[in-house]
Amino acid sequence: MSPSSPRPDRRPNRVPFVAYYIEDMTSERRKPYPYDIIEPKWQQYWAAHETFRSRNPGEPGFDASKPKFFVLDMFPYPSGTGLHVGHPEGYTATDIVSRYKRMNGFNVLHPMGWDAFGLPAEQYAIKTNQHPRVTTEQNISHFRGQLERIGFDYDWSREVNTTDPGFVKWTQWIFRLLYDSWFDPTAQKARPISDYVAAHPEASRDEIDAVRLAYVAFAPVNWCPGLGTVLANEEVIDGRSEVGKFPVERRPMKQWMLRITAFAERLIDELAGLDWPESIKLSQRNWIGRSEGARVRFAVAQPAAGDAPAEDIEVFTTRPDTLFGASYMVLAPEHPLVDRVTTPEWREAVAAYRVGCASKSDLERTELAKEKTGVSTGAFAVNPVNAQRIPIWIADYVLMGYGTGAIMAVPAHDERDWEFATKFGLPITQVVAPFPPVAGGEAPCHLPPVECTAGDGYAVNSDFLNGLTTRDAKATITARLEERGLGAKTITYKLRDWLFSRQRYWGEPFPIIWRDGRHEAVPESELPVRLPELADFRPTGTPEPPLSKSLDWVRYSEGAVREVNTMPQWAGSSWYYLRYCDPRNSERFVAAEAESYWMTGSLPGQATAGPRPHAGVDLYVGGTEHAVLHLLYARFWHKVLFDRGCVSTPEPFQRLVNQGLILGENGQKMSKSLGNVVNPDDVINEFGADSLRLFEMFMGPLQDAKPWSTTGVQGVHRFLARAWRLIMEENAAGEWVLSAVVQDITPSPALRRAEHAAIKKVTADIEAMAFNTAISALMVLTNELTGASTRPVAVLQTLVVLVSPFAPHLAEELWSVLHGKFGRATGVDSASNLACRQEWPRHDESFLVEDEVEIVIQVAGKLKDKITVKKGLATSELERLALASPKVADAIAGRTPKKVVTVPDKLVNVVL
């Protein structure tokens, strides 16, 4: 706290006075109101007085009687280009909610921080040829300065930075927790690896390492030569890197993986209880890709030569009901049984095909997807239900990473199999018909079908399944397979494990060392593992990470070396929200009390059983681009932390709202090349931060995409100036002073009604996050007051308080002027003289009731007349008045009404 600044709540009249003189009349343009003076003034005041500091339980000043509200923004990564007008959109929305909740008596946590590791930060550093730490620091101060100019109510004492060693320490600590955990399929939860060892005393070290949630795998991964690193599936779009749009190829490499797939079921099921947009839930469900089906075992027909018996081949299918129509089988080219089954005469062709597949990039595979390719292995499998010998092929349309890497092909009822069978002349058997078979049992048709029918229907040509619906046939065949041990009902997910290592410099080092070809965790006491100083931190262009260049750092001890990969950008953002609860703790990633309070509203031990009203972050606002990245990763980490007893809720973010994209003035997406980028600094310079905030909220619904409009900013700026002049006027010396028409008088009934209508509407609209219509309501009240010859302080104070979450600087200044002269004219006097500390007003319904209402009169649904009557008039009376109207009589033109519909106090409809 600054010693030169008085405490606001002790000496309310000592708000620093700043005179704002009207500029010289000859200067180019006069400002409609002195935003350029009052905005910095109040920002400094709030900062000096720690007006928005949030206290943790146990801290002096913490008020346990208030409910908590945790409102979160998706923290930005501080790029070199500075803030974009898209950033303040979501940030203003949360700021309004945050200020509103404070005024409604909540302990609010509204923090901000920096997602400063990762590719964009590193690429910017490479471009400007500086160390990423230096550019990151510069970019952060630039971003922070820009955000401070907008007047958000962040508690800056809780600022976090993912690259700070004090933060990295705990990111590494959580990685260690993942490394130290396994997934118990029976309990469906993560448990300490020591439990696994206790339950499996005979387990080898390899077996133990194979069940960890963080594990090393040698597998084909997305290698991006342009970025010099591997990428997660979520970061690859149409065969190119999401960042930079470089081609990505598949390469088998040894990489760290996180076992997110173990949580697939919970990640889908627990979406149900979240208050998120359906579209985001759907994206996550689709990405996780749950499919119900069956695994079916096919025996391999023994070759005549009679070598060693080959193992059975297991396939996954969502259509076990079509098993009788399986006329061939396809293995993925990488399938381990390919070598075992291929007959000598096909070896060469198979080997050539496999080499061809391996060299194809993802991009090429996608482009070539139109034309199916494949080759026979010469081997045959036996269909378990009808003992039919079916040929085994390999083809790259079957993916090793999904299901079992092998399929039974049913060309009559699967588009892909149809295409393949048609091209290679493989047999096609129809086993599903669109209509039920005629009673009496006509002979089934054995002619090959002329087209593929993928939909449901009735089983045909399928022995004991004949006549059953697809649904019943699935159940019947699955039960039969299970009885005979030939298969089982199975659920398969599209989700793959999270590829977690990157060959880059600017990321968290893994807390891992290697000894004798085996990995082990760095002791907790040695965290954080800091990045080495490197003169050249650029990617090597090969899969060898840049950290390997720092030989001293790599060498951990005699015979032990450090892991040289770094973590992806998503690591820090997967838990940063938890750190806000207790950002300076050096003993724990977050203290249990702080975590429990801000995430559940109660302290550990106090928590009651059953559903909690405030489970997790109460409101999270951000863009849709993280639907399957950050939002999925953070849920995964949170569940591991929950299972391991480190956090109190199973889900991190209870309510999620997506803000829409702000487009350029031309309706196009803002981009440098189109020259339609709007810089918030320019807007603030010309119109002030309050105008920027107000316009971003007034443009349209928060969730919608909407184009920028400079004249629109002018419009809201004019509104703010009008609100200013309701209360302020220029004196002879050209200073802004309290207007003489502002008086401590009783408001007229009309003004009272307008005031309370505004309270009602603004309150409901903020609750619904309908900020554009809330602002309309503020404009309506302002327009109402503009017409009044004297202006009652009570109504003006209400207006100022209602405006304060939206335009806090203007409100604060006007409040200080009104409060200085009149005190608090309405309601209970507050302990504080700040607008942002006032109690949120409540509307009084009695001011809104009207004694007269306008009744709409329709004839055959068309508006014909309106009458004004006393409220609460009986239906029969309304009917009589309606029929008495000459216009109605005209419209009826002598006909007899069939019926008259009357809605009391609203409408009469005469039906002809």
Added chain:
RNA sequence: GCCGCCAUGGCGAAAUGGCAGACGCAGCGGACUUAAAAUCCGCUUCCCAGAAAUGGGAGUACCGGUUCGAGUCCGGUUGGCGGCACCA
């Protein structure tokens, strides 16, 4: 291809199944001013008639349905946006 979302004036948008277009922008007219800017007041969905007050008609992408009554609910079509995409 599959899944989802959206469609209202010149523009951004409002409308618990009950007066379509609140509020703002742009535009037009007026007041103030030597003038301009700023500000204030009024008009402003479209078409027809009228000097005007005003009157009449049409209208929420298109076709159909439910209802006394549909921008809103249901079915279909078209167009746009987003996600997934050989996932068996």
